[in-house]
Amino acid sequence: MKVTPCIDPAPDFTGQTIVLPGAGGIANLGELCTDALITRYGLQRVAIVESKHLLPVAMVNAFDAKTPALTTAAEIYQAVNGASTLSVLQLRSCAVEGRRWAVAQELLRWAKDAGVAKFLVLASCSAHVKGDADLSEPSPLRALGAGINEWPELLPLGHSLSDAELGDAPGTANAARNLLRGSGLARPLLEVAAEPSSPSAFKPPSRVAPGVCCICAFTNETLDWRLPEQLLAAVCKYLSLPATELLRPPSWLLAQQAQIAPPVNNLHLW
Template identity: 30%
Template sequence: MFVPCGESVPDFTGFTLLMPAVSVGNVGQLAMDLIISTLNMSKIGYFYTDCLVPMVGNNPYATAEEDSTELTINAEVYSLPSRKLVALQLRSVFIKYKSKPFCEKLLSWVKSSSCARVIVLSSSHSSHRNDLQLRSTPFRYLLTPSMQKSVVTKIKSLNWEEMEKSPCIPQMNDSELCIRIPGGGITKALYDESCSKEIQMAILLKFVSEGDNIPDALGLVGYLNEWLQIIKPRNDGPAAPALPWKLPSSWKLLFGSALPPALF
C-alpha cells in the first residue's frame, strides 16, 4: 500500500502518524495542510490504493516556480524525522463501500511500520450537537483503550472534554448509548478498528458547519498544538501570543480565482 519515493523504505519506529478524516468542511485536511506547510515536511512516498477517487494536481505547497509543477495525488506521505512525525494527507473522497477496506489496510500498515501512535484530525456536524455540547467548547477528543494508558495524565492536565456517548438511534432516548460522529467520514471506523487491533489512536475533532472552514482548521491545529507543542507561540506585542502557522500557497485558490474586472 505504501510506496516510498526513494529506493529504501523509511523507518517509522516510534513515530507519531498524523492524518485527517475526510469529514464535514474538510477541516482535518485543511489542518494537515497547515502542519505540512508550517513544518516544511518532506514528501517521502504515497499510498497506492483503489479506495479513493483518483486525482492529480500541482504541488499544493509550492514556494517557488521551480517546484510548482511537481505533481501530487490523492494520498501522500510526508515526514519530519527530527520530530518523529509522519503525516498522511488525503485529497479525495472514498469510493462507495471502500472506506472500511481502506481503514483495515491503513492500520495494518501502521502496525507493520511500528508507528507508536496515530492522531486523527476530524470534524462533526455542529447541527447535531446536544444541549450539553452547545453550552461547551466545540472541541472534543476520543482515545482508544491502549492510548488512554499512555496519555491519560497529560490529557487530564489540558482539561479537554471527551466525546460524549449519545443514543445509537437518534431521537430515541431509551436507545443504547454509543459514540456517534455525524459527518465524520471514516473517523468512527478508524476508531473501532484501532480498538480491536489495540492500536494507540487519538481522535481530535471540532464541531463545524460547511462554509469558510479555514478558522476551524486553525482552531483544530491549535488544539493539537496544546498537546504536542509542534510549534511555539509568537509574541509580537501586548496581544495574546499567536501561533505562526504557514498557509500553503494552494489556499490562494481555495474559493476559486477572483472575479474578472470585465464583469463590471
C-alpha cells in the same frame, strides 16, 4: 495498499504518531489542518501511498505550483532533516463509495506492519449533534479514542450523555458510532481499531493495528475559519511541537475563495 518511498534510505515510522485527516469530512477540515502542519513545519514528501479503495488524484504540487512534482491522492510527509519526528499522512481523495471501512482496515494493517505507535485523526463533526451542554462550552473541539485522558483540556465527544445512553463512556468507539457524523474516515478508523474485548467493540472485532485517537471539531458546510487554527493548536500542544508562525498553505486560500464565490450554473465551486 502500497507505500512507495520517495527518499533513500526509506523513512522509518517505528514508534511514531502519524497525523492524518478524516478524509471526506464536512468542509474538508481535517485535510486543511494537515496541509497547515506540513507547511508550518517544513515537511517533505517521503512516500506515496496507493490503494484501490481510494479515488485516484493527480494534480499540480499542492504547496508550490512551480515545482514539477505532482501531488497524488495519498502521501506521507516528514521532517527529513531530523529536527522533528512529526509524520503526516495527507489524504486528498475520498474513499470509493462503500469502501471507507476497507480503507481503514488497510491503513491500520500497514501501521501495524510499519511499527506505528498511534494514528491521530483530525476530523470534522456535524454541528447538528451538539447538545445543550455543548452549546454552553467555549471550545468546539472534542476528543475520542485511545488515550483521551491525555487531553484534560478537551472534553470527550458525548460528555453530556450517560454511559447508558451511549452504550459506553464518552469519547469511546460507541460515542463515535452514535455521534460522529460527517467525519469521513475518522469513524471507520475508530471502529476498526476498537479492542475486541471492550464493550465498545464492533462486530466482527478487528484489532489489527495500534491505537487510534481523534480530535474533532463541530462544524457546518460553511467553515468558520477559526476552527482550523483551533484544531491545529490542539494538535501542536498534544504532540509537543515547537511554537512557530502559522503559514497558511495554498489550499486555505483556494477553500476560502470557493466558500465566498457565487454558484456557477447551479453548481458550487467546492
